[in-house]
Amino acid sequence: MTGMSGPSPQEAHDRVKKIVDRIQGLPSLPSTLTSINQMVLNTKTSPKEVAQLISSDPALTSKVLRIVNSTFYGFPNRIATITHAIVILGFNTIKSIVLSSSIFDVFQRNSDAVDFDRTEFWRHSVGCGAAARALGHRLNYPAAEELFIAGLLHDIGKIVLDQFLAAQFQEALRMAKERPCLLVQAEAEVFGFTHADVGSLLFEKWNLSKGLVQTTRFHHNPGLAGDSLKLAAIVHVADILVRALRFGNGGDEKIPIVSDSAWAALALEESEFDALLRQTRAEIEKATVFLDFAKK
Amino acid sequence: MKLIRTEEARPGMQVAKDVTDLRGNLLFKAGTPLDPLLIERCRQRNVSHLFIEETAGGPAAAESDTQVRREHILRQIDRMFSGTESSAVMVSLREAAKRYVQSMSG
Secondary structure: OOOOOOOOHHHHHHHHHHHHHHOOOOOOOOHHHHHHHHHHHOOOOOHHHHHHHHHOOHHHHHHHHHHHOOOOOOOOOOOOOHHHHHHHHHHHHHHHHHHHHHHHHHOOOOOOOOOOOHHHHHHHHHHHHHHHHHHHHHHOOOOHHHHHHHHHHOOHHHHHHHHHOHHHHHHHHHHHHHOOOOHHHHHHHHHOOOHHHHHHHHHHHOOOOHHHHHHHHHOOOHHHOHHHHHHHHHHHHHHHHHHHOOOOOOOOOOOOOOOHHHHHHHOOOHHHHHHHHHHHHHHHHHOHHHHHHHHO | OEEEEHHHOOOOOEEOOOEEOOOOOEEEOOOOEOOHHHHHHHHHOOOOEEEEOOOOOOHHHHHHHHHHHHHHHHHHHHHHHOOOOOOHHHHHHHHHHHHHHHHHHO
């Protein structure tokens, strides 16, 4: 959590970057996605070429087709080929789908930490993506595609901490449980930085969009997200909505207080919470396909 | 334990065996109390029958189980939100979360 006195935000950022840079074996972005990113930079790339690349990986192909044919998109007719999917959805959406379907395989499956259940973690993450979608509908947010992925990925730093700095992460989990307090507060005490810092640094390394990097970094402090204020505010409120629904668990039993700047940026009314909770639950049902990926 | 058709399932009933879809994927575990969403998921996944725990007191006991579970969830919500009372927005959200639980189990 920022807000602590001491080094400037840039100094703190550089310090965490050094720690993350020293982590051996930090996963890289799935190679198919790196290739797609390069291909779509070239304006002459055709849907067929990108489809050929995706189709060379049968497991990925099957996942992408499951997503595009699920209630998440709700197309009336079956989409049988990747080329068809790209023509209908466009390159950006396909990139999001490839990332959201492969992220579950980037990290190992199980955690040694008794207080950190990866299945519950992914349920929280998918739930947050679904809540972000529900908020996006309400707010007529223009780039709806990035909402789900931003919610899905916002807490990825917790997995990095769990996998690579396990002993301290267990201590933070224990602290969050015993006090009780938010895990992000316990992390700040134990590590001197948080999953939000670590997640955003990973996404910088992966060359993900500035919006995703900033949202991940500031989802507990959206007022600091600059150009990405609105997206960060949506993910911030989405995280709170999915906790209020008690869907999944990100490693603690507390709920953050809505940030004033997020609340002002979204201009929501308190009377809308009943509808937002129902709509979040409905979006979670549509996103079941991602929960299936998380289980396997 | 008794076998019932999925359309006879009611919220608050407890499944006696793990529930899987036709491909054997686990939907939820034995002991899970049914709620409207789980029942809907069974329908969507073409689960035609369910093994249900027979509660000693019949439907009345099932009703009181639901009540106990609901109270438990409402207390969890209070614990989760404790310390956020200074924010009017959070108080509204807490109450909405409780109304949601009441509406789902009612």
